[in-house]
Amino acid sequence: MSEKNEFVYITIADAIEQQILNNTLRTGDKLPSLRMLCDQYGVSQNTALSAYYRLESKMLIEPRPQSGYYVQYTASRIPRVPELSRPSAIASFGLNELLVSQVYDNLGEGASLALATPANALLPVARLNKALLLATRELNGSGVAYDKVEGNERLRRQIARWALPMRPGLSHQDVITTSGCLNALSYCLMAVTERGDTVAMESPVSFGMLQLAEALGLKVLELPTHPASGVDLNAFEAALENGSAKASLLMSNFSNPLGSCMSDENKKAAVALSCQYNVPLIENDVSADIYFGPTRPRSCKSYDESGIVLWCGSVSKTLAPGYRVGWVAPGRFRENVLRMKLYHHISGTAITQEAIGSFLETGRYERHLKQLRHILNGNMNRYSRAISDYFPEGTRASRPQGGSVLWVELPGEIDTAVLHRKALARNISFAPGRIFTLQNQYQSCMRLNYGLIWSEQTESQLKTLGELACAF
Template sequence: METTTDIASDFLYLRIAKNFEDQILKNVLRIGDKLPSLRSICRQYEVSQTTAMQAYYHLESKSLIESRPQSGYYVSNSPKRFPMVPQTSKPGHLDNNNLEDIITTVHNHRQENSKIINLSLSAPAPELLPLAKLNKSMINAMRQLPANGTSYEHVQGSERLRRQIARWSHNMEAGLTDGDIVTTAGCINAVAYALTALTQPGDSIIVESPVYFGILRMAKSVGLRVIELPTNPQTGIELEAVKKTLETHKIKLCILVSNFSNPLGSCMPEEHKREMVNLIQKHNIPLIEDDLYGDVYFGANRPKSCKTFDQSGLVLWCGSVSKTLAPGYRVGWIAPGQFKDLVIKQKLYNTVSSATLTQEAVAGFLETGRYENHLRKLRQALHGNSLKFSRAISDYFPESTKVSRPQGGFVLWVEMDKRINTLDLYEKAIRNNISIAPGLMFTLQKQFTNCIRLSFGITWNEEVERSLKILGAIAKSYLPSGA
């Protein structure tokens, strides 16, 4: 329950943030200027350090300031020069028949050429991962497990890992226990178990638009009818569209990437998640929640999930360490709610068991407390990258370019002039050893032909900035006078 102190604290941090935002707008504070230290803010406004940090986090969320390690906070952008945010999507009815070809082409190009600057892969660079500590955890797992980890694991998965996942889920107030969780080979594998357990060919499902291409491919492969709904780059799927669709169509289930979605980077506000759960409960429709990016937040706290508000067991919460710790370990999980037995059957039919060693290695890493320390460093690096990418796009791309402003995750959604065909842009970029993800990869419809997804999970350096400059120059070449 919200207290008077909480309300006063919220008001104070917003007031402090507004004061600095006004100074940036009026050019009193300019790009590159250093802001007062947190200690100075505490003294000047007579507030706690938590309130001071909330003010700076709020300014960071608007991409107005950035944190520099061991240095402090600096003005990084002015709203006057920052790209506008794309509008809510408006899915139509024309089919995109090239999805599979586009995905295959992008994957093949980046695998065949090691010199490529990979801006198309939504994953952390190896330099951002605690590789030495993971290696140590893997060795310990091999030593401690019976038969050195070569035996089959229980079908539900490592109890040690499930216990750690349940403990970690308390950050989003979901109240899970180890018995609620089934381990999987990554998050997309968890979504696949849920999807095949709950649908039959010909069923209709609701997704965001644009949406991660892996979900689209999976739905097509099992013969589902996919209904893409309007989605806002900041707040996620439009609830009015969900309400109308549930009332007018026979929907089998919904799939949402609730926190820092791929490719938009949107994060459903808490009240939207609560309302979404109310909607599925009203219509008795399951919701598969892909919460792969929830731990990669740039603000003060992890956002809650739809699972937080689930009282009926209709939300199947899916997660993984693939975007935070070890992509190649393929360690994921699902909390299937009332569908646990069905999901376990799917796992038994398809894989029998999860990989014993990698599960145990991740469990050991989580037990040590190193995960949160690693995540803090990862979040800081990614947040800084997102700001650098946004500034570079502002500097080098056509003036009409719009860019999402994610508050977590790995990706930016870039919308350009309608005259820019991003499939053609991709071909020209790859000839310059730059890989991007064309917008058509994220829809089953003929839309987003002028959009791209860029990943900022790569380590920022001069070569990355040069690549963005080249991309911007290619984009400008489509327009009269290169504007």
């Protein structure tokens, strides 16, 4: 999108926003169709769609299938955003493994509120099946032979191409494939730390990353993090300056579970601080392709000139969770990461990597992502309204601009571990807040997955959760 078109779509969106906020356009009013908006402003359909996406991201309008866009803004139905987290400044162990195992009990049984994976119905399964069949025909030995340690070349070339807008100059030789993003993070941590070292992370943070750190014998220093803007840079610098952190692990774009997104300025500053104190920055960028605005947010890797950032990603949150296809561009640590992969894995699964490489090559991935983003943005708005309608008064919720998870903070007297047990009795699962920390905090919080097909059943589950919480 050109700078002129970018300015035009913001102007259109701002004009409609003002009419909504001053009640000229009221809740439930239908907005002009995309074609009418194009005619009114003399713009392309992409520009008109970007304007509506901007309004969706602010929870002002909503799409309705086969009908169009409608005003959905009601000030009383938008939960307040939680405040900056305040974890202890002492690194620790102590993950609640029982709660984690209960959440993982849903693995393999389809999408649920508990797991941050998209519903199968949102994925292009038929096209992926065709890509798999083609891979068996094109691969040497039909895919039964070992691939290179670096991974499938076709996939690595497509990852480098996909990353071009945010990281010019990235070569396929800079990329190593892995079995999903968590596997990439594992290789990175093993490459840059030793047992007993401390890793700085956001708080709250994905329980998968906490489990990984504990399995590797690492301590975790949890950093204050805001649900909108991400990690607190003052705390980040303090951890690097005093030498307590030997590495950092950040999810700069649409973090799990908060959904926060660091500004470009903060990402650039985080990379500069990592260089200044010579502390590797491992970046989990697995959710960045699910953005609700007009463009993909840049990664920390975009600002990395010295190779201090180890950039990790996968298609597990967007395309094919079960394929376990991920990657890392480890910068100056390439040889160490490659050695870890050789020791622990030797080679990846050639067939699934070839299939994903082919899918990226044909342009199908971007077409799929456009539809997925649209659906998830609408879901996020629906979840927010349901939380306002059904959950206890005073409940707060994050307002992510991408990704597929929502962080909910209930009134303080409600223990979500207890709530989880009651919900399981109703065949409803979510991720309790205390599994996103190694400390004694977030007892009244939960993470919800909105990567589902919105239906009466989905709304009914949220309503039941709210009723159970209100009964405390």
